[in-house]
Amino acid sequence: GAGVSQSPRYKVAKRGQDVALRCDPISGHVSLFWYQQALGQGPEFLTYFQNEAQLDKSGLPSDRFFAERPEGSVSTLKIQRTQQEDSAVYLCASSFIETEETQYFGPGTRLLVL
Amino acid sequence: AQSVSQHNHHVILSEAASLELGCNYSYGGTVNLFWYVQYPGQHLQLLLKYFSGDPLVKGIKGFEAEFIKSKFSFNLRKPSVQWSDTAEYFCAVNNPNYGGSQGNLIFGKGTKLSVKP
Numbered sequence: 706g707a708g709v710s711q712s713p714r715y716k717v718a719k720r721g722q723d724v725a726l727r728c729d730p731i732s733g734h735v736s737l738f739w740y741q742q743a744l745g746q747g748p749e750f751l752t753y754f755q756n757e758a759q760l761d762k763s764g765l766p767s768d769r770f771f772a773e774r775p776e777g778s779v780s781t782l783k784i785q786r787t788q789q790e791d792s793a794v795y796l797c798a799s800s801f802i803e804t805e806e807t808q809y810f811g812p813g814t815r816l817l818v819l
Numbered sequence: 820a821q822s823v824s825q826h827n828h829h830v831i832l833s834e835a836a837s838l839e840l841g842c843n844y845s846y847g848g849t850v851n852l853f854w855y856v857q858y859p860g861q862h863l864q865l866l867l868k869y870f871s872g873d874p875l876v877k878g879i880k881g882f883e884a885e886f887i888k889s890k891f892s893f894n895l896r897k898p899s900v901q902w903s904d905t906a907e908y909f910c911a912v913n914n915p916n917y918g919g920s921q922g923n924l925i926f927g928k929g930t931k932l933s934v935k936p
Binding site: 813 | 823853855861863864865868909923924925926927928929
C-alpha cells in the first residue's frame with residue numbers, strides 16, 4: 706500500500722507568515738509522530754499522537770507550533786509567525802501501536818523561512 | 820535524558836571495503852535500537868532494528884549490527900560496501916515503555932557514507 710505522504714514537499718515563507726504542513730499516515734496506523742530535522746542534524750521529536758489524542762507535545766519548541774489530528778488519520782503541523790530558525794525539514798512518521806512495528810517516515814516538508 | 824552519539828560525521832570508502840559505523844547511547848534501562856538509512860533524494864527507511872533476543876541483528880542489503888549492552892553500543896557493519904550504499908545513516912533509540920509499543924525516537928546526528936566506485 707501507499708506509504709506516508711506529506712505536503713507540500715517544499716515551502717518558502719516570509720518571516721512572520723503562518724504555515725501548515727500536512728501528513729497522511731499509512732492507513733490503519735494508530736501512532737503518528739512529527740520530527741524536525743535541521744541541516745546537518747538528526748531528526749528531533751516534536752509531538753506524538755495516538756489516534757486523535759496528542760499524548761506528548763514536549764518537543765514542540767515554542768507555543769508558535771501547534772499540531773492536530775482531529776479524526777485520527779491526517780495530521781497538520783501549524784507554525785505561526787514563522788522565524789528563520791524554523792527553517793528545517795519536518796518529518797512525519799507513523800506506526801502500528803499494537804505490535805512492535807517500525808516507524809515509517811514520509812519524505813518530509815522542507816521549510817525555508819526568509 | 821537519552822542521547823545518541825555517532826562519532827563519524829563523514830566516512831569515505833572504496834568499493835569492497837569493510838564498514839563499521841559507531842553508535843553509542845546513554846540510557847541505562849531497556850531500549851529499542853534502530854539504524855535508519857537515507858539515500859540521496861529519498862526518505863528515511865529502516866535498515867535494521869533490535870528489540871530483544873540475539874544481539875547480532877541482520878538487516879537488509881547485507882548490513883548487520885551488534886548490540887553490546889555493557890558498552891551501550893549498537894555499531895553498524897557491512898563486510899563489503901558497494902557504491903549504492905552511499906547514503907546517510909542514522910542510529911536511533913527509544914524507550915519501549917513510553918506511550919505504547921513505540922516511543923519517540925532519539926536520533927544521532929547521522930554519518931554520511933561516500934563509497935567510491
